[in-house]
Amino acid sequence: MKTGMIIAASVAALLASALPAMAAELDGASLALLWATPFVGILLSIALGPLLFAHVWEHHYGKIALAWGILTALPLAVIKGADVAFEALMHTALLEYVPFIALLFALFTCAGGIMVRGNLRGSPGTNAAILAVGAGLASVIGTTGAAMVLIRPLLRANDDRRHSAHVVVFFIFLVANIGGSLTPLGDPPLFLGFLRGVDFFWTLQHLFPETLFVVALLLGVFFLLDRHLYKREAIGPRLRDPTPESRLGVEGLVNFALIGVIIAAVLVSAAWRPGISLELPGATLALQNVLRDAVFVLVALASLMLTRRGIRQANGFTWGPIIEVAKLFAAIFTCMIPVMAMLRAGSSGAFAPLVNLVTGPTGEPVPVAYFWLTGILSSFLDNAPTYLVFFELAGGDAQHLMREGALTLTAVSAGAVFMGANTYIGNAPNFMVYAIARHRGVKMPSFFGYMLWSGGILIPVFLLVTWLFYL
Template identity: 65%
Template sequence: MISRAGAALALCLAPGAAFAAGDIGGATLGGAWALPFAGMLLSIALGPVLFPHLWEHHYGKFAAFWAVLVLVPLVLLRGFDPALGALLHTALLEYIPFIILLFALFTIAGGILIMGNLHGTPATNTALLAIGTAMASVVGTTGASIIMIRPVLRANDNRRHNVHVVVFFIFLVSNIGGSLTPLGDPPLFLGFLRGVDFFWTTQHLLPETSFAVVVLLALFFALDSWFFRKEENVPPLKDPTPDRAIKLYGKVNILLLGGVIAAILMSANWKPGIVFDVHGVHVELQNLVRDVVLLGLAGLSLMLTPKQVRAGNEFSWGPIKEVAKLFAGIFVCIIPVLAMLQAGKDGAFAPLVALVSNPDGSANNVAYFWLTGILSSFLDNAPTYLVFFELAGGSAQALMTTGALTLTAISAGAVFMGANSYIGNAPNFMVYAIAKDRKVNMPSFFGYMLWSGAILIPLFLLQTVIFFR
């Protein structure tokens, strides 16, 4: 006799009669199809914290496990052609372009090295954070963090109080600074791949970003000045890296970054009308050219950058390999979730649709900002962005115009609130690890959240009142 739980699961996974290639029938999918996606995100969030050594060596197997739990039922219950079509759509139009951009930015930014040392006064530290914040929307939050964290740490390695410098670095450089272009943070590039104009983000998030950056830099300057004055009354620590002139190495990579921007803009504006059909998936020529150019620019960076420059950045392929494997799992697991979201009120996520809607059916932008942000604080912000993008209708043209405030709320929530925890955005934990290796007494997971809770949450509440009500 079949148990009630088994019957419920069978109902949730029940197949439809027939589906075309790529169509997996989102309106007929039950909630159980979202479980692998939830498991994937929870693994990423909790694995490095609860079982770090196991996770470090086997994260790829975790991703493969959750992906298989989606693909096998899709093939068995929806058919081979629909499952293959959905997988190819995700791989060719989203995952591969997404990883190629991250690979190019990671490779090129890893070839830019800043040597020398400055004295970590409040003014100098504020200037360094401002520079890193501005860089983040050009080279990505990961790239800016790679380039700037070591100069910031060297400038403050003779300070008795330097934890707050790294905490604000994560707030600004590793997160909020990346909100102005699709290059800045992965969620925004996914929006670009879905049809959001390149400079739409710059135009619509500039007020929210400027407000957050000005408030945080002012608060940092005041806090750093207070700590700096306290240190004047005690004997100074020996400076392990005495002040010396700043030198920039790997300058050719700055030109290559310009090439990355040009390639992205080319794909957005050049429309030759040539389309390749791959099992029902339409791949446009301009996007193929963009991806080939990005790979070529990354190759040039590897050829033209001296090895000692990358060694100075402690460059390794580990981080990008991890991102590639984990996001492969994420993009597979999110296939049925996006299909259910596209079904709107007719799908399994109808209660979530109601949660982000006002009684008259209009979008509740406050809910979009905070729900996207809360999930982005602990789960990866890129798939979280996609979930709420689809929940808001999934049409880039509509969201850029009549739904502009909704898309702004989703974008700001995903990027800004990734700073709320060490696991909200990929660069956060990288900066934490580098700072800890340089003997900075970094706060624990929950200790960091005390910082973000005391500083960022009031800021986001203020932004809610000013921008999203």
């Protein structure tokens, strides 16, 4: 047995040994800021590991994540009591982590079974159309799913272009991030909000104007830039096209039906309330949610059985990305336990200065501050936990936030999803798209080179969004 598994099993045994008869809640007001160290540590590891020590990170990221998780769980058990730690871990695992990973697993598996064959010429109009379709598709099959389905057809369409890095950059902007802002299926932060009680169609109703404005503006900027570069390329001899134009076709259509089943399962779980639940230490599992998560797993298995194997092979499908996400988010959710407790404590907790930054002089939330603080942190840390941090900071009550706090929740949601596009590490699909493009020979900008693109294009757009929607 691997060392990490032995350590994890030992921690679980320690926590289970003091399983209480009654629930014990973690008091955030009693926690010092030092308890946030593992959470900051795991996020900085994710952000800097692939850049500063790529080889070590690639082979040992699971052990690094496990270490940060243990640095949270063991002190909680020793200092606050094993009963408190155990129930906090159970609550987080069963009510947040498992549904989150189950949905990503199902969408990732189904998207990997969809393949777009054929090729078109990468003209400005064609490229803009692919980006527009991808942005719309991202809210249906997720940013990861849409990015994985469309990035290879987009690269094939532009493999005879001298300038194509900008096409991939705008693809990351629109398909891997901003396009996923309209449903909980689109981007992980929004699904975490759904798990916390935000209605499925709330984001569609409240983020549609901002999303339409940003997508339309970025598509217009892209078309003008791509047309300029396309005309410049026409002056000299064109590169040989390694994949000549051919008729388009889509294989693995059964996976679209399976994605429809995923959507139906999410909607049913939100509308159906049979009143049947299973009481466990730290968590109450409602029947509709248990069945929803089971459907996610069954849909993924059905996709594997019903999709022709050659499709996944042609897509270069591997389990590596979802395994990495599962390991890293297990640590993230564990390390977030004391952070969430401190945020729930509000002005009585260690994060009182942060509360003051997003709160007006009479105690009202400041949407502009929520938008930019959520966005800036989402640019460099993972946008899913960042969303939860500011969701809790805004009160953590979904019913209140959807009504009286609608503008605040809109600002948090838009900041997390939109500004995940500011760096390669703001959202999981960003780096996956970057890696695929580089493997196909595209001269992609460096980490800081990409930030020059996002700073010059996205930041002015987000300033306009601030002026139009949050002031």
